[in-house]
Amino acid sequence: MPRSNARGLPSLGRCRLSHPTDRRRCAVGAERRCVLTCPVGGMARTAGPIISPPDGLSGLPAYIRKGQELRLEGPGGILSDLGNMRGIAKTCCSAPSVRDPRAQRAVRSSSDPTPPARRAVVVNAFTVDLEDWAHGLLGGETPITSRVLGNVERMLALLERYGVKATFFALGKVCEKFPELLPRVAAGGHEIASHGYGHDLVYNMTPESFREDVRRSVGIIGEQTGAAPIGYRAPAFSITRQSLWAGPILAELGFKYSSSIFPIRGSRYGIADAPVFPFNWDDWLTARKAGVCGAAGQPEARSPKPGLIEFPMTTLAFAGRRWPVCGGGYLRLLPARFLKAAVRQAHRQGQPAVVYMHPYELDVSEVCELERAGWRFGRQTALTQSLFRCFIKRRLADIFRTFKFAPMREVLGVSELRR
Numbered sequence: 458m459p460r461s462n463a464r465g466l467p468s469l470g471r472c473r474l475s476h477p478t479d480r481r482r483c484a485v486g487a488e489r490r491c492v493l494t495c496p497v498g499g500m501a502r503t504a505g506p507i508i509s510p511p512d513g514l515s516g517l518p519a520y521i522r523k524g525q526e527l528r529l530e531g532p533g534g535i536l537s538d539l540g541n542m543r544g545i546a547k548t549c550c551s552a553p554s555v556r557d558p559r560a561q562r563a564v565r566s567s568s569d570p571t572p573p574a575r576r577a578v579v580v581n582a583f584t585v586d587l588e589d590w591a592h593g594l595l596g597g598e599t600p601i602t603s604r605v606l607g608n609v610e611r612m613l614a615l616l617e618r619y620g621v622k623a624t625f626f627a628l629g630k631v632c633e634k635f636p637e638l639l640p641r642v643a644a645g646g647h648e649i650a651s652h653g654y655g656h657d658l659v660y661n662m663t664p665e666s667f668r669e670d671v672r673r674s675v676g677i678i679g680e681q682t683g684a685a686p687i688g689y690r691a692p693a694f695s696i697t698r699q700s701l702w703a704g705p706i707l708a709e710l711g712f713k714y715s716s717s718i719f720p721i722r723g724s725r726y727g728i729a730d731a732p733v734f735p736f737n738w739d740d741w742l743t744a745r746k747a748g749v750c751g752a753a754g755q756p757e758a759r760s761p762k763p764g765l766i767e768f769p770m771t772t773l774a775f776a777g778r779r780w781p782v783c784g785g786g787y788l789r790l791l792p793a794r795f796l797k798a799a800v801r802q803a804h805r806q807g808q809p810a811v812v813y814m815h816p817y818e819l820d821v822s823e824v825c826e827l828e829r830a831g832w833r834f835g836r837q838t839a840l841t842q843s844l845f846r847c848f849i850k851r852r853l854a855d856i857f858r859t860f861k862f863a864p865m866r867e868v869l870g871v872s873e874l875r876r
């Protein structure tokens with residue numbers, strides 16, 4: 458039977474959370490209606506429809522302002538997902554200066570309230586940047602090789618073998634040259650999203666040329682699949698501080714989500730203080746303008762609302778830094794345990810992770826064969842780009858057996874939204 462908390466709101470005893478410094482204000486509960494308030498502000502994902510604020514999005518991780526009430530309706534509300542509830546507990550209880558021993562016990566118990574067997578499974582996004590290696594590397598007028606066809610087939614076969622549905626961020630120029638590719642991918646039940654047209658880096662483009670590049674890719678995808686994409690990924694994660702204008706343009710073009718930001722300090726890409734979990738672009742830009750950012754890089758005072766969602770690349774927090782480990786060359790060069798650790802870190806906060814790959818990572822002999830055919834890439838490039846490709850299939854199989862994956866639109870809960 459649900460009990461009442463100090464505010465008179467119904468709550469489930471086992472699922473009740475309390476904040477060590479103010480037990481009355483951080484209760485999560487209810488079977489049909491519940492109210493979440495958080496005394497320190499933090500991120501929460503809701504499974505039930507949000508009643509107020511009225512523009513809240515169900516299923517989307519949202520920032521709850523300090524002291525803000527989030528009213529939910531539906532069986533279980535946010536309690537239907539214990540993994541997410543642990544995330545809330547952790548956020549709520551991470552306030553500084555917890556000295557009371559009773560409060561410290563409350564922190565320990567609320568950070569892991571559920572036995573492992575009863576934990577909810579968090580579904581992650583598996584994504585594939587559909588492009589040709591040589592063209593992606595050299596860009597411009599470099600010819601797109603037909604190896605991309607065989608490589609996509611290899612990727613599709615692997616996904617089918619492990620029952621994984623993915624999101625393919627397709628490059629317009631590749632699909633234009635090989636119009637048979639997208640129908641083949643779509644027939645496998647995968648989501649088709651946009652990777653732009655020519656693989657030009659966003660921060661090297663003007664807002665006008667970016668808009669044109671994306672529009673062109675949308676046209677090709679729409680023509681070949683009969684549906685416009687709702688997701689976008691920038692080539693080489695090139696939405697950085699210099700190209701933040703790209704987000705509003707994507708929203709204006711009708712996209713529902715982007716997965717283009719690497720929340721790291723990198724030389725070619727990355728925004729070191731970007732949130733590490735899915736967030737709303739409007740909220741984030743407003744917070745940046747106001748200079749509001751938490752210690753972990755999360756905007757402190759956010760409320761959920763419709764608009765472009767960003768699913769940033771998953772990173773591993775270690776030794777005070779964020780490390781890129783969740784796909785591409787990182788998965789090729791590092792053991793899979795780093796990726797697994799990053800995914801589990803996200804799950805401990807009730808958040809999904811995103812893993813990305815390219816079809817060419819499965820093409821073990823590509824670099825050697827292209828060099829034999831007269832292509833020249835430079836010694837270091839050839840080595841770093843081909844090293845350990847032979848391990849990728851085994852590593853992906855291991856990851857597919859360990860975690861659950863779905864297309865990004867499903868993980869973000871935007872499947873039902875149409876452009």
Ligand SMILES: [Zn+2]
Binds near residue numbers: 586652656691692693
């Ligand atoms: Zn790319």
